[in-house]
Amino acid sequence: MSVQPQMPKSWRSETKPHKFCPGCGHPLILKALGEVIDELNIADRTVFGCDIGCSLLAWDFFNVDTIQTHHGRTTPVIVGLRRANENVIGIAYMGDGGGYAIGSQHLVNSAARDEKVFVLLANNTQYGMTGGQMAPTTLPGQKTETSPYGRDTELTGPPVQGPEMVAAISGENAYVARGTVGNVRQLKKFIKKAIQNVMEGRGFAFVEALSLCPTNWRTNAEDTWKFVEKDMATYFKVGEIKVPGEKKEG
């Protein structure tokens, strides 16, 4: 007797099993996203955009209208769409290379203009699809194919603090958080609040999800989790960074 794994309704069963590597963090993020789409019952008006990089493997992942764009350009495509049709719930899904390197101007300016779109970014500290090159998020000392002796922060700067940057430049009604696939329940909560923020037309929403890439990290299961929960957590603080309506002292 075979037991089908529990899948969100908004996942497209015809395209499962999915195409991500074993142990990849993307399916965990996309599961959280899929469950939120189900719970909010918004599959009919959601447009999911995916980037180049591993995120593009999600191009036929959902029972949701999907546009696979160019590297770094998912944000402007979704922004243009949402501007033209305000009923759309636009989700731009990308990796750390797409969001913080080649597409950083789009992330920065969309946040600054307070576009009513949700940018969901998977941070796995390197370029997975092209073979594990250094990314803006690569940790100090971390070896990648283009930092073979370990990332030298003197030469290449420190890891980019994406959500902190977005929080600093976005309007007061933006929602910004960093979650982790190490705590999917919390990540899902952040994604839900982010989508609600754009659904209600309040403002921009951004969630970075610390993700897993055992393939390029060359790690076994134990070390994979250790890397995301210990090493990455040292540089990237998990939690909500900006919540609309929340007054802060100081």
Added chain:
Amino acid sequence: MQKRVVEAYIGEYASGKSENAVNRALELAREGEKVVLADLDLVEPFYTLRPIKKLLEEKNIEVIAWETQQVMGLGEAGSVLKPEMRWVLKKEGNIILDIGYGVEGAKVLNLLEGFQDNPHLKIYVVVNIARPATATVRDIVDYVQKLGNVDGLINNTHVGDDTDVKTIQEGARVVTAAAKELNLPVIHTTAEKRLQGELGVSDICGNPVRYIDRYMPQTFW
């Protein structure tokens, strides 16, 4: 200083501000008057006085405008205010100001020292009803009201080489009606010299006609 002329020509994009300003400056120069003509166009770097600066100077007009060779990266480095321009109202003699278009309208005059308390300054709005944004009485009234304080309207209705008297008279009717609503005078109607025989000394509404030569087609970039 009794007869001193200080006039600023403003108006919608491509309404004929520069053409009217140039012709007015030339008219004063022909009368032997000292004339300063200043190009205060900050939005667009083309169709300005720059290319005919030499020609105007030969006709005894002091022109304050950039020369192409003086600017770097025309249109790329922005429209830079020529420092002399700030002090133009302190100059002696007659002053004609060619004000460019832009959403700030007559506010560009704030850049000039002594603008607020110059007793001679008259601001004239140049209107061409063949320009869709100022095609009707309503449009003109709305447009002029947004400009700030002005002293009169000029009917500069034309459609380039295809202009005929009928076009100009229609412009006179609309501009005069708008002026009435705005409680402003129509200073004159502008027409090319080739229409002088047919049009006469005043237009259908009794506004004087000022005949001009067209210089601006030479000033393209």
Added chain:
Amino acid sequence: MTKPIEGEKKVFMTGNEVVAWAALAAGAEIMYGYPITPQNEIMHYWTRMAPKYGRKFLQTEDEISAGFTCTGGVLAGKRAFTATAGPGNTLMQEPMSMAEMMRIPTVLIVCQRGGPSTATVIYSQQETTMTCYGGNGEGFRIVYSTATHQELFDYTIKAFNTAWKYRFPTFVLGDGYQSKMRESLSIYDPEARNIEMVRAEPYVVKGGVPGENRDPAHLRNTYNMEEELYEVIMDHAREYEKIAPEIIEYEEYECDDADVLLVAHGVVSRAAKGAVKELRQDGKKVGHFKPVTLRPFPEKELLERAKAAKQVIVIESAYGQLDKLVKSHLYGCSTPIAQYFRPGEGITIEEVVQETKKYL
């Protein structure tokens, strides 16, 4: 809401305003743009008028974004457009290549300026190759090159219809001279001339629930296998070849008995036409052929005229961009082809007359 233009009227305006009015008249719903000279007044006039007619505008962070947001607007089912020039056109090639691959009917107005690089903000015809064949692709695009304000108005309206009818990205190739020149033209409501606007339709969020009562739209531009891509491109190629004869436009002036055929496009064709007029008065057998569509190119028509002539002269404000197009389409024609290139400079009637006389 009232129409931007009722019926038809004679007006006097600059080329950039013409584009803004044409886009309004065509029912364009949203413009995406980024400032660059000599394109700016298209945005200036669009932003002044758009709110009065319920239209929208987004100023983006760069031309890459203007192009991609424009594809987003089109995917939402709106008549969306953008406009640019020079280095902006270079950046625009990335989104336009996506539009080409995904058959997204974007409309892009190009106001050619001097190049390469920053060069001048003034004028050239140096964006001909890029507009026709830019990006990593095959040039499955439709490019209208205009010469007068009337054409600028007519073809901007037409661009929306061609784009949405055939679903290829469509370009109106103007230039800095046309942008800033002032001349009279008739502007009109397309309906008043019985021009029916092709309906724009959404590619996504088309109603219904994906996975329940319809399949989700899964739109992509990435393929895995050579064979898979080959099929997609060949489909596009077959479609493009099929529709080309319906799209091709050109203008002939005194070509019937012409020994010398002047080939020029865009604003330069005004000088070519003027030269033909002048030389004809002296009894010289000179004619002018103007391709209006540069993509697809009126190959058959030009070939016929070129074969009948003794000399072809290609005249352009670039160093051989139209010339390359012409030569590739005149393959097999033995009529000699001469060139008159003025990269980044305007060309006058007198120059063309003088140049043509060398071959008479």
